[in-house]
Amino acid sequence: MDIEQAPNFRPVTEDFRWEAVAHQPYKQDGSAPFKDISRQVLFHEDALGCELRYFEMDANGYSTLERHEHAHAVMILRGRGDCMVGEEVRAVKQFDLVSIPAWKWHQFRATQNEPLGFLCMVNIQRDRPQLPSVDELAAMKQVPAVRRFLDGA
Numbered sequence: 001m002d003i004e005q006a007p008n009f010r011p012v013t014e015d016f017r018w019e020a021v022a023h024q025p026y027k028q029d030g031s032a033p034f035k036d037i038s039r040q041v042l043f044h045e046d047a048l049g050c051e052l053r054y055f056e057m058d059a060n061g062y063s064t065l066e067r068h069e070h071a072h073a074v075m076i077l078r079g080r081g082d083c084m085v086g087e088e089v090r091a092v093k094q095f096d097l098v099s100i101p102a103w104k105w106h107q108f109r110a111t112q113n114e115p116l117g118f119l120c121m122v123n124i125q126r127d128r129p130q131l132p133s134v135d136e137l138a139a140m141k142q143v144p145a146v147r148r149f150l151d152g153a
């Protein structure tokens, strides 16, 4: 992807929006594996080989349940919610840090009737996420905390 060099200074314009940063609501239909989430690419730095994105879910929204070879480094920037990494499910809040290692299933959910936003650092060169098969989903749900998280209970 060819992205023009961003200006050196891009002030914040309103809460969790920045000058010269496109706000990209994810397309969704009934079968989409995510809900009410938007993406903003804050940095696409070829010199560093990484991107820093800001994702935000509306209340009760969630990110895609996925896994992949590339890792994520995450800081919660807004609100509270729940996060699953592998078999671990934790409540998360503003400024908490979350590491998502290679091949761990992961998902964020805005469970507290408020938006949940997080910064996510990622390699520019990265593999495509995988979605769970029916069997993989059933296997994940063998862990009670994971089942409660995925079922939104």
Ligand code: MN
Binding pocket: 066, 067, 068, 072, 106, 129
């Ligand atoms: Mn991911």
